[in-house]
Amino acid sequence: MSKYKVNLKINNISVSVDEGTSILDAARTLNFTIPTLCHHEDLCVAGNCRVCVVEQKGNRLLPAACATPVSEGMEIMTNSLKVRQARKHVVELLLSEHNADCTKCFKNGSCELQDMSNDYRIGDHVFLDLVKDREKIKDISSPSIEKDDSKCIRCQRCVRTCTDLQAVSALAVTHKGNHMKVSTFLDKPMNDVVCTNCGQCINRCPTAALTERNYIDEVFDAIYDPKKFVVVQTAPATRVAIGEEFGMEPGSRVTGKMVAALRRLGVDKVLDTDFTADLTIMEEGTELLTRLKEALVEGKEVALPMLTSCSPGWIKFQEHLYPEFLDNLSTCKSPQQMFGPLAKTYYAEKVNKNPAEMIVVSIMPCTAKKFEAERPEMRGSGYKDVDYVLTTRELGMMIHQAGIDFEKLEDERYDSILGESTGAAVIFGATGGVMEAALRTAYEIVTGREVPFTNLNIKPVRGMEGVKEASVKIKDVKPEWSFLEGVELNVAIAHGLANAKIVMDKIKDGSANYHFIEVMACPSGCIGGGGQPIPTSMEIRKRRAAGIYEEDEALVIRKSHENPEVQEIYQSFLHEPLGHRSHDLLHTHYAPRKRH
């Protein structure tokens, strides 16, 4: 966009902004907030809800502030009588077709529509009640996502998310006029369509029309069941985000408080998914080196590039849309699903508990992990490896419900064992983190030296660019890795499934020669996961990422292979990466699914 300045007046105040700026953004520079509903920073402009309409001198129509670029000499009023009347009408109309049972609603207190009706004090609105779907039972077919059409205001944020950010198009607008709605293919239940369960639509839905399936009561039942031994694992990205549920700044590092809160909720052990993230690096790094060896030395047909498998949304995406590349997927389970079976075997033995009475609860930034925990592949321990998956938001809700004053909690440490973590594991939470952790370890295994980046920070794989590429030249290797001498290791990182699609299409048409690719289903990686605090925006995600990298630098151990608990489990239980036990507990295969 060119940098021509445009001069205009908003509420009689002169302002000069870049050409192409929307009226909405121009008003923001003067500290005027214009209400919005269909607008979302991460998405393309829709201009359909019309709550953002403003008055423009000389225009008989009220332009939508989100969708109208400024023009020279424009005079805008953001709160004239005409605007107030129109805005009130729009909110009243939305409420007239909305099942507004706020007191019983999951989004009560965190709903944009509610906020708006609050601002405008729409009490007993005059129009007729048009709610059609009130009687319709909401779609709870998916273990991850609940869809309640009676709460939908048809802003299409979810559709734009699923189509533009995620390239999935599980949701689409169907029908017109009064029948217009957001629907799945042939209106099938959510568990029967290409939905990846990524939850990105939930993060952007302004109402309770899309929410996560919540398991709060089930987990409290387990906690208060004296026969049950409740073990919690917390994912890397939760610790820089959950503070937002208590009004703290995005990116606030609250690991210790989160551990303390979980203890106060009454769980028996608070352990860390970071431990299995480190383990993932050992397994996946070895897998990559093995594949490279088979390809370069033994001349075997191996599936390269290897694709990471930590992100269950990405896995389901691949099963549906790129099944021909399932062999390229690392056989490693996600860190959550490595933790489950180890908890119910190795750990159960250590703490002398009956795995049948153990309940493994995950705290995840993710809704897809709810689905993942239900997969038939995820019963390596002989039991359901992970019993319940809660989002960061659900944990926040539980802490609220239990009356725990989160901000005031003193830091506490994870229990041992399965509670030790390294900086490498923490950065799994941000896009590029798995790649960085893998490189830190693999490079050192192969060369005996640390990765050649200042302070171990592999900057080229960090940041919010949709697709990142990097090459690492491998030099002066140890004798047993001589086949890698001089090899230029090409890696790519994609976050958000639309970016994953770009990379996969490159592989498909042969225009890329990568060895290893990290894919995270969610924009910015897990810190932008579908289970993270709402709202989300690039700015918020950047701050969470900054929190992640601070946490990494603050830890003494920053390489997965140096995690003492990881070293211990290989000595006493797993024996070696990709060994027998690993194979049984930590690895799996996935099968193609249909496109529809």
Place this chain on the structure above:
Amino acid sequence: MEKKIKKVDLIFGKVDYLDILDKSFQRTRDEIILDVIDSGLRGRGGAGFPTGLKWKFAKNEEADQKYVICNADEGEPGTFKDREILTEAPEKVLAGMALCGYCIGATEGYIYLRMEYNFLLPQLNQQIDAFNKQMKERNFEFTIYIRSGSGAYVCGEETALMESMEGRRGEPRNKPPFPTSQGYLGKPTSVNNVETLVFALMIAKEGPTKFKEMGTFDSRGSKVFSVSGDTPTPGIYELELGMTLEQFVEEFGDGDTKAVQVGGASGFCVARKDFKDTLIGFEGIPTGGSMMIFNSSRSMYNILHDYLEFMEEESCGQCTPCRVGCQQLLKGIEAVKKGIKQPPYLEDLQKLSDTMRIASKCGLGQSVPNPFNSIINNFREEIIY
């Protein structure tokens, strides 16, 4: 009565369209555009934008590709004149498109044909093939294609039409950008009504003066009307603009006319008492051609109810004022009729329709207040009792 309504024959009469084009291609684009501007021709699809200006805007855009679209979606209730033109004078429509293509610098033209008119396809395809060949023989790079509509009224709205042509759901876009700068496939596009294109061709043939001398200051020339309802002479008529409704009813009414709906379901209802003072045209009540005549046997409640049902169904549903507003207006008059809401509720609804007029995203929602307010204002008792 000062003067009788004058029937005109610019649209349907046979002309040597190739000769018109050959002569036009000898002139500069600017000369032709100036003529069209000078003639005062305004779009015949409803919105009435000056055609010459539209062509000039599209011409002034720098782009590697531009398009001409002939809007033949004709979905307005009570309109059937574009079908007639495409049946009787298709070659003039095609030539009008080529003329527009020459003026704005487009090499491709598309006819967006209403789905219900698919029966015209075999014949049109033949004519298009022949025409494309004739253009090729003249070394004039212009190819016409035809696209079948999706069956939705809103797809007649030019940006929804382009969405539909691009394979998406027919939802109107935000404006700006306007089609003349970013239209079909993001390229500068001139969308013109079927009738508009033929008039432009005739202006190129005869010069602007003859056209300009007909009609009134704001409404030059003639217009094709679709006359229906309680009339002994329903049908298609090309008439000089500038008549009053009184003159019109004199000619077409059945002697018992109580109201005329000018401009279809999205137009205005004029009651008998206002016939004399109402001019048909841009300074009075504009119309895309639809003229529905109602006599005293008609219930205006039923008529409004029909229109609202149509709009409630045909709204694309994306924007709140239109999607929910239409439902509220429809259910609202039902509630008043049944006594569930008191008569003053009609004023609440009229305020709501005022919001729809200024806050809806496209012309559909913006024009629902036309029939609503005009019928309520003129026939309030019929709505209530």
